[in-house]
Amino acid sequence: MTAASKSQAPIVLKVGGEVVNGPYLGAIAADVAALAREGTPVVIVHGGGPQATALQKQLGQTPNIVGGRRVTDQATLDVMKMTLAGKVNVDLCAALLAAGAKPVGLHGASSAVIRAVKRPARVVSGGGPDPVDFGFVGDVIGLRKELLDLLLGAGYVPVLACLGADEQGQVFNINADTVANQAAIALGARSLFLVTDVPAVLRDVNDPSSRIPRLSIAEGERAIAEGVVTKGMIPKLEESFAAISAGVRAVHIVGRLASGDLAREANEPGSIGTVLTS
Known part of the structure; x- marks a missing residue:
C-alpha cells in the first residue's frame, strides 16, 4: 500500500451508460489509470440505461418508465443483471485494463458491497397522484x-454496477447517481465526478461556451428557480446538493472529455466542467 493511497481521500466517478457506449471512454479510462498510478484512489459507479432499454426491445419487452424512472418487474430485473453486471461492467473494465488500470468489477451481490432494501411505493413527480410501486x-x-x-489500498479500481442486494440475496435495480452519491458519502470522497453526455452545467444548453465553472448550493437553487437549469440537470443538481450537505466536499459535472481533462478538473476544480460546492 502506498503512502498516497493511505492518506488520500478517494475520487468517486459516476459514468452513465451513454458514456460507456460513447467516443470518450478511452480518454476517461486513461485519466483514471493516470490518477491511480499517482496514488489517487478512484471508485467508479456506472449505469446502463440505454443498453438495458435496447436489450428489452430486442427481447420483446416494453420498458415501463414512470416519471423518468424504470419500473423493474422480474423480467426487467433479469435484463438489468445482464446489462449492468454483464456487458456494461465488462466493457468498462476492459477499457480500464487497456489503459493500464487494475479494475475489479463488482455488483450489489458481491459480498453485499451495495446494501439495499426495496423502495416503498411513493408518489413521484410525473407519475400521477397515486403511489407508484417500482417493483425490484x-x-x-x-x-x-x-x-x-x-x-483501493492495494491499487485496484473498484467498478460498481448500480445493483444492490439485501441480506437474503434479493437484487435490486438502483439509479446510478444515487449509488455514486452514497459511495462518495460513505468513503468520505474528496470529489464526486458525474460524467455525462453534456460538458458541464450550461446557461444555454445549445451553447457549450456558456459553461458555468462554479456553483454554490445557493447559486444552483437560484439557477433552477430562474429556469437557467432545466430538464434532466435539475435532479442531478438536487442530488448533488444533498451529497454535499451530507459531507461530500465537491461534485464535478463533466462530459465530452479529452485525455487529461479528468485529471485537470480534479486538480483545478472548475477548469473543465462545473464544480458544485457548499
Whole structure:
C-alpha cells in the first residue's frame, strides 16, 4: 500500500451508460489509470440505461418508465443483471485494463458491497397522484466500506454496477447517481465526478461556451428557480446538493472529455466542467 493511497481521500466517478457506449471512454479510462498510478484512489459507479432499454426491445419487452424512472418487474430485473453486471461492467473494465488500470468489477451481490432494501411505493413527480410501486427497485442503506478500502489500498479500481442486494440475496435495480452519491458519502470522497453526455452545467444548453465553472448550493437553487437549469440537470443538481450537505466536499459535472481533462478538473476544480460546492 502506498503512502498516497493511505492518506488520500478517494475520487468517486459516476459514468452513465451513454458514456460507456460513447467516443470518450478511452480518454476517461486513461485519466483514471493516470490518477491511480499517482496514488489517487478512484471508485467508479456506472449505469446502463440505454443498453438495458435496447436489450428489452430486442427481447420483446416494453420498458415501463414512470416519471423518468424504470419500473423493474422480474423480467426487467433479469435484463438489468445482464446489462449492468454483464456487458456494461465488462466493457468498462476492459477499457480500464487497456489503459493500464487494475479494475475489479463488482455488483450489489458481491459480498453485499451495495446494501439495499426495496423502495416503498411513493408518489413521484410525473407519475400521477397515486403511489407508484417500482417493483425490484431499491434504496441504498449502506456500502461495504472495508471491501472497497481493501481494494483501493492495494491499487485496484473498484467498478460498481448500480445493483444492490439485501441480506437474503434479493437484487435490486438502483439509479446510478444515487449509488455514486452514497459511495462518495460513505468513503468520505474528496470529489464526486458525474460524467455525462453534456460538458458541464450550461446557461444555454445549445451553447457549450456558456459553461458555468462554479456553483454554490445557493447559486444552483437560484439557477433552477430562474429556469437557467432545466430538464434532466435539475435532479442531478438536487442530488448533488444533498451529497454535499451530507459531507461530500465537491461534485464535478463533466462530459465530452479529452485525455487529461479528468485529471485537470480534479486538480483545478472548475477548469473543465462545473464544480458544485457548499
